[in-house]
Amino acid sequence: MGKNNKNTTEKVILKHDHFQTLIDLLKEREYRIVGPTLGEGAIVYDDLNTVDDLPIGWTDDQDGGVYRLKKRNDRAFFGYTVGPHSWKKFLFPSQLRLWKARRDENGFHIENDKNEIRKFAFIGVRSCDLHAISVQDTVFMHGIYSEPNYKARREHTFILAVNCGMAGGTCFCASMSTGPEATSGFDLALTEILQEKGEHYFVVETGTELGAEILLNVPHREAKKEEIHAAETIIKNTSQSMGRTMETKDIKDLLYRNYEHPRWDDVAKRCLTCANCTMVCPTCFCTTVEDVTDLTGEHAERWRKWDSCFTMDFSFIHGGSIRASAKSRYRQWMTHKLATWIDQFGTSGCVGCGRCITWCPVAIDITEETREIRKSEQTHSPNNSIKEGNNNENA
Amino acid sequence: MVDTANPFIPTQYRIQKVLGETYDTFTVELVPLQDNDGFSFLPGQFNMLYVFGVGEAPISLCSDPAIETSIKHTIRAVGTVTSAIQRLGRGGVVGVRGPFGTHWPLDDAKGNDVVIVAGGIGLAPLRPALYQIFAHREKYGRIALLFGARTPHDILYKHELERWRGRFDVEIKVTVDSAINGWRGNVGVVTTLIPGAQFDPLNTIAMICGPEVMMRFTIKELQNRGVKTENIYISMERNMKCGVGFCGHCQFGPTFVCKDGPIFRFDRINTIFGKREI
Ligand SMILES: Cc1cc2nc3c(=O)[nH]c(=O)nc-3n(C[C@H](O)[C@H](O)[C@H](O)COP(=O)(O)OP(=O)(O)OC[C@H]3O[C@@H](n4cnc5c(N)ncnc54)[C@H](O)[C@@H]3O)c2cc1C
Ligand code: SF4
Ligand code: SF4
Ligand code: FES
Numbered sequence: 001m002g003k004n005n006k007n008t009t010e011k012v013i014l015k016h017d018h019f020q021t022l023i024d025l026l027k028e029r030e031y032r033i034v035g036p037t038l039g040e041g042a043i044v045y046d047d048l049n050t051v052d053d054l055p056i057g058w059t060d061d062q063d064g065g066v067y068r069l070k071k072r073n074d075r076a077f078f079g080y081t082v083g084p085h086s087w088k089k090f091l092f093p094s095q096l097r098l099w100k101a102r103r104d105e106n107g108f109h110i111e112n113d114k115n116e117i118r119k120f121a122f123i124g125v126r127s128c129d130l131h132a133i134s135v136q137d138t139v140f141m142h143g144i145y146s147e148p149n150y151k152a153r154r155e156h157t158f159i160l161a162v163n164c165g166m167a168g169g170t171c172f173c174a175s176m177s178t179g180p181e182a183t184s185g186f187d188l189a190l191t192e193i194l195q196e197k198g199e200h201y202f203v204v205e206t207g208t209e210l211g212a213e214i215l216l217n218v219p220h221r222e223a224k225k226e227e228i229h230a231a232e233t234i235i236k237n238t239s240q241s242m243g244r245t246m247e248t249k250d251i252k253d254l255l256y257r258n259y260e261h262p263r264w265d266d267v268a269k270r271c272l273t274c275a276n277c278t279m280v281c282p283t284c285f286c287t288t289v290e291d292v293t294d295l296t297g298e299h300a301e302r303w304r305k306w307d308s309c310f311t312m313d314f315s316f317i318h319g320g321s322i323r324a325s326a327k328s329r330y331r332q333w334m335t336h337k338l339a340t341w342i343d344q345f346g347t348s349g350c351v352g353c354g355r356c357i358t359w360c361p362v363a364i365d366i367t368e369e370t371r372e373i374r375k376s377e378q379t380h381s382p383n384n385s386i387k388e389g390n391n392n393e394n395a
Numbered sequence: 396m397v398d399t400a401n402p403f404i405p406t407q408y409r410i411q412k413v414l415g416e417t418y419d420t421f422t423v424e425l426v427p428l429q430d431n432d433g434f435s436f437l438p439g440q441f442n443m444l445y446v447f448g449v450g451e452a453p454i455s456l457c458s459d460p461a462i463e464t465s466i467k468h469t470i471r472a473v474g475t476v477t478s479a480i481q482r483l484g485r486g487g488v489v490g491v492r493g494p495f496g497t498h499w500p501l502d503d504a505k506g507n508d509v510v511i512v513a514g515g516i517g518l519a520p521l522r523p524a525l526y527q528i529f530a531h532r533e534k535y536g537r538i539a540l541l542f543g544a545r546t547p548h549d550i551l552y553k554h555e556l557e558r559w560r561g562r563f564d565v566e567i568k569v570t571v572d573s574a575i576n577g578w579r580g581n582v583g584v585v586t587t588l589i590p591g592a593q594f595d596p597l598n599t600i601a602m603i604c605g606p607e608v609m610m611r612f613t614i615k616e617l618q619n620r621g622v623k624t625e626n627i628y629i630s631m632e633r634n635m636k637c638g639v640g641f642c643g644h645c646q647f648g649p650t651f652v653c654k655d656g657p658i659f660r661f662d663r664i665n666t667i668f669g670k671r672e673i
Binding site for chain 2: 098099101103106107108109110139140143144145147148256259260285286287288289291292293297300302307309314315316317318322323324325327328331332336339340343344
């Protein structure tokens, strides 16, 4: 993404038939264009060649454990919400070789493994996912060490955001203050407007100089007051039609107070520890490593793969797994998302995208689990509190 | 020697010496394959040790931090990587990433008595602290080392413990859970050594490393004697895949053991320590 520039916030109108020009301009600049497209029975993120690769005229129906593609009665480019993929698959690939090594007379040496990474242009990033990207930025780039693979991908990513024109059945970004309007972290942001008389255009907001530069070469005109108003109305309506809600007041302490709560036993009875929720979550960052050798034993590689706190191996140390029960693993996940994450990284680990609810085979719902704990807390003895500690003291 | 540009890349070290400690535990002395500026670390920190094609394991530094030309690790062969290091033996090459993590509070301990309580292999990360204390002995008050091993065969650093016993400025007590013929020392868990140890509870820094249950009872016993919670430090163990805060495996409540630990001031974690399956 380019630098932020306050002087470039004037909103303009981009006609839908000029959208391809935008893609072409990004291609000319050697971006790898990725965005929503139909695949695997859902709207996924993959390479886009032309605007026709977008799921034009499609939408999705989502609820706990339910995802269905549906035809719309218009030709909207972005008339759906988020699917099973998130942008982390590009910035933080599910499988990545960290390095390779070769045996030699001295033991072994690490081989030079510089592969060119093409810069990405993300098309159609929703506000919740902008926040998720920012959360992973903090995890991977703002600690003692910077994760070099993430950084290399992230630094040159162009982001075209889309303000949501509808909320999904499992969305709750409005509760998490992460949407539905994209407010930062984009080069360009669009609101799609389809009018009954057939007009189809985007109200475009510029977030960076780079965004402005690209826009310069796409035919556009200044937005009229009523067009800006129409865009604002759409966002407002989306905000008011969230499929889910979550009360976030005091949420960190709520969960810290309730490490021991009967609800964890209850959810453990339903949870299959299948790890779907962690795979679809745009902020989950846990990984494992695999060391492999070839048949000759002369080459070794170290691969990093997405991992999940729902697996038994995850917490294994000599003597057994720390979190052997399903209860402790669900508690770890949800408490991490909503509470410990705040102490670790200064933000919530949940951006309210709803993916974990939609893709849970048994429809476990993080908003409902939180609500149940909050509701029943009064009747439950709160003597298990853990206080916030500054754990960097002796670093 | 962490490559800050890419903390995943290990540096090659040759195993220069192997010393058998017990039937399943050994100490390796490592020297860099390529000359470097020396390896500096603080007592309590750990390295990720890699065996070609096999994998990595977090292992504490156990040598004298004043020596930077070589480093030592005491390793208990319990699984894939630790056994592979044992098989490599002298002359073998391992990959090293580190040093990582927090350290024992040797500066804060100055002017105080120090009680060191170790269980089994837990003595390894405490040894550099003892070296450092001995190198600046006048800065500290009374020093007590209380060490518990399962059996006399499990006692680490036997010769060194003997040598330290000969010093008059440190109290060394060793106990075993179960004795064998010929053992004339203490029998019982390590906590039984605490009531008799010489230190002024109100001016004592305690450093503990061992299995979690052992640490739990040690903390209780120290608190019974009046040692303040904020003066107690423990070293935690969790699964680790990266050592640098990225893999998520080492999480312990709101902390990452690899970067917020492994050494924790106890009052920072006392509300989660001892809770099951955190
Ligand atoms: C900070 C720190 C310092 C330490 N210092 C020392 C030290 O000084 N000396 C020492 O001896 N030890 C030390 N340890 C413990 C040491 O790291 C472990 O004993 C070591 O990781 C074991 O590795 P291994 O490959 O030999 O054993 P394994 O048990 O083969 O491997 C453990 C790893 O493999 C995986 N694994 C193995 N078996 C299973 C299974 N059944 N199911 C799922 N996953 C499995 C786990 O994910 C785990 O990461 C320390 C640990 C920590 C965290
Ligand atoms: S926890 Fe669920 S709702 Fe929250 S960001 Fe992750 S997938 Fe989305
Ligand atoms: S909460 Fe649902 S998606 Fe997550 S591990 Fe349990 S069953 Fe799988
Ligand atoms: S060991 Fe990977 S995050 Fe701590």
